[in-house]
Structures are given as C-alpha cells and as structure tokens.
Amino acid sequence: MKNKKMNWNRIKLNMKNVYQLTITIGCLFCFSGCALHDGITNYFNSTDHYLNFKQDQRVMYEPGAEEFAATAASELPLAIKKVESRQYSTFSDKIMIYVTKTPESFKKMTGxxxxxxxYRKSIFLSPKLLEKPDTIKLYIAHELSHLHLHQHLGDYAYLGIPSWFLEGLAAFVSDGGGAENVTDDEVMESIRSGNHFIPFENSGLRDLFRPRYASYFKIRHKFKHHLFYRQCMLFVSFLENEHPAQFKKFIIDLKNGIDFSDSFRISFEADAMTKWNEFKTKIIES
Structure with missing residues (x-):
C-alpha cells in the first residue's frame, strides 16, 4: 500500500512537471504569435555551441556572428535603461542575448x-535585422520588454496578459520595434475603417492554441503584423499619455500579480473596451 501511494505521488508530480513545461513553452510561443505545436521540439535544442562575447558576458553568439554580437552588445545598455524606466522597475533576473549567424540557425533554435x-527566458536575434541596422536597437528593446514582464510575472501569470497589451507595450517602450513598416496615419485610417483588433481582457490556455494576433482579427494589410503592433502601440501610448499616474499604477499592479482585468479596471476606472472606444472616438474626430 505504501509503495502504491509513493508511485501515485510520483505520477502526480511528473504530471505537474509536464503541465508546467507545457505552460512554459506554450506561453512563450503564444505571445510570439506562434502556436504551441510549432515550438516544443525546438525548445530542447542546445545552445552549447554559442560563444561568450568578451566585452559583454550577457551576449552569446554563434561562430561567425561576432560583428553582429558587437552591435547587439553596444545597443543593450540603453535598451535595458529604456525598459526599466518605462516599465517602472529593474530586471529581476539575468539577461541573456543569443545572436544567431543565419536565419536558418535562428529558425532551428526557435521554430x-x-x-x-x-524565448527560453532569453532573447534570440536573427541576422535578418542586419538588413535594416537601425532597427536592431528597436527589436532588442521590444524583446526586453517581454523578458522584463516575464521575469516579474513567471510563466502562468504572463500567459494571462492579452497579446495586444504585451505587443503594444513592447512597441511603445521600444519606440516602434516590430511596427516600423507602417505609419501612424495608416493606423488611424485602419481604425476609422474598422480594420483593427479588439482589446479583449481575458487570456489563458486557449491562446496557446489560437493566439490572438493580426490573423485572428482578420486585419488586412501588406504588413498586417506591423499594423496590428502599431495599433496596439498607439492604444497603449494613449493610455499612458491620457492617464500617466494610472498607467504607472496599472503596470506596477500587474507585476505584483494582480489579474489583468482587475488591474485595468481599478487603475483606469473603466474596462479596456471603454477606453478603446474613447481612443477610437478621438481618432475618428481628428
């Protein structure tokens, strides 16, 4: 009887570990716009072949990518400072940047x-960024925004933050990272025409399997993901500009583990849809 009980406890423990791993992998992929099944196998790929960048131990690079690593390292301090300032606290854990040599090796690592x-509590950079060197600092800051929140919240609570807010905050903090291929005027026109996302408040396990990004909202544009990100960014910017003290309280409450919907409603004394309608009305009347 004692052995059976021990075996059952071991099974429950293993199931719990599997569940936690699924949440960990899933939430990282969900909020990168990827379905769960795309990322599980890549999660276990080794980073042992990456080399330390001597001038900044937070940066690792694949052989042959040292110049790219040097650029990333030079942009990192200012990006960290920007994120910590705009998200109202320091990083709570170490920061690691992995610089890949080719787009293929990036995809092999991340899926x-x-x-x-x-991804994997770190940031991975693709040499695709070298096609537009001016965007490297934007993307580093964008991903650092995600990492900062993830460090403070942990896997499960991070999963509870809607994608529109995660991406809007990251684009806002980074001054447009991930949204640089569209203009504010294009965003305003898309909102006037009804070609936009809806600011839902609840996020969870369902979003592991059907992430709510541009395709989910049927957003139409040549750069639909950039349009989605910039729509989210302008809405987050509106919240911060119109209600700076409430916005700060909201971010701090989120990091303290208060539910997104509750934090939003307590801080802004309204739900997300009400604030969105205010934002939309302001655009329509402009």
Missing amino acids: RGVSAMM
Missing part, C-alpha cells in the same frame, strides 16, 4: 522565421 524573439 520561427521572425527577426527577434523572447
């Missing part, structure tokens, strides 16, 4: 074909 990604 994605994007330019940058917060």
Whole structure:
C-alpha cells in the first residue's frame, strides 16, 4: 500500500512537471504569435555551441556572428535603461542575448522565421535585422520588454496578459520595434475603417492554441503584423499619455500579480473596451 501511494505521488508530480513545461513553452510561443505545436521540439535544442562575447558576458553568439554580437552588445545598455524606466522597475533576473549567424540557425533554435524573439527566458536575434541596422536597437528593446514582464510575472501569470497589451507595450517602450513598416496615419485610417483588433481582457490556455494576433482579427494589410503592433502601440501610448499616474499604477499592479482585468479596471476606472472606444472616438474626430 505504501509503495502504491509513493508511485501515485510520483505520477502526480511528473504530471505537474509536464503541465508546467507545457505552460512554459506554450506561453512563450503564444505571445510570439506562434502556436504551441510549432515550438516544443525546438525548445530542447542546445545552445552549447554559442560563444561568450568578451566585452559583454550577457551576449552569446554563434561562430561567425561576432560583428553582429558587437552591435547587439553596444545597443543593450540603453535598451535595458529604456525598459526599466518605462516599465517602472529593474530586471529581476539575468539577461541573456543569443545572436544567431543565419536565419536558418535562428529558425532551428526557435521554430520561427521572425527577426527577434523572447524565448527560453532569453532573447534570440536573427541576422535578418542586419538588413535594416537601425532597427536592431528597436527589436532588442521590444524583446526586453517581454523578458522584463516575464521575469516579474513567471510563466502562468504572463500567459494571462492579452497579446495586444504585451505587443503594444513592447512597441511603445521600444519606440516602434516590430511596427516600423507602417505609419501612424495608416493606423488611424485602419481604425476609422474598422480594420483593427479588439482589446479583449481575458487570456489563458486557449491562446496557446489560437493566439490572438493580426490573423485572428482578420486585419488586412501588406504588413498586417506591423499594423496590428502599431495599433496596439498607439492604444497603449494613449493610455499612458491620457492617464500617466494610472498607467504607472496599472503596470506596477500587474507585476505584483494582480489579474489583468482587475488591474485595468481599478487603475483606469473603466474596462479596456471603454477606453478603446474613447481612443477610437478621438481618432475618428481628428
């Protein structure tokens, strides 16, 4: 009887570990616009072949990517300062940046074909960024915004933050990282025409399997993901500009573990949809 009980406890412990791992992998992919099944196998790829960048031990790089690593290292201090200032606290854990040599090696590590990604509690950078060197600092700050919140919240609580706010905050903090291919005027026109996202407040396990990004909202544009990010960014910017003290309280409450919906309603004395309608009305009347 004692052995059976011990075995059952071991099974429950293993199931809990599997569940936690699924949440960890899933939430990282969910808020990078990727479905859960795309990322599980890549999660276990080794980073042992990455080399330390001597001038900044927070930066690792694949052989052959040292020049890219030097650029990333030079942009890192200011990006960290920007995120800590605009998100009202320091990072609570170490920061690690992995610089890949080729887009193929980036995809092999992350399962994605994007330019940058917060993944495995670190940041991965693709040499796609070298096509537009001026955007490197933007993307580093964007991904640092995600990492900063993730460090403070942990896997499960991070999963509870809606994608529109995560991406809007990251684009806002980074001065447009991930949204640089569209203009504010394009965003305002898209909102006037009804081609926009809806600021939902609840996020969770369902978003692991169907992330709510541009495609979910049927946003139409050549650069639909950039349009989605910039729409989110301008809404977050509106909240911060119109209600700076409340916005700060909201971010701090989130990091203290208060539910997104509760934090939003307590801080702004309204739900997200009400504030969105105020934002939308301001654009329509402009």
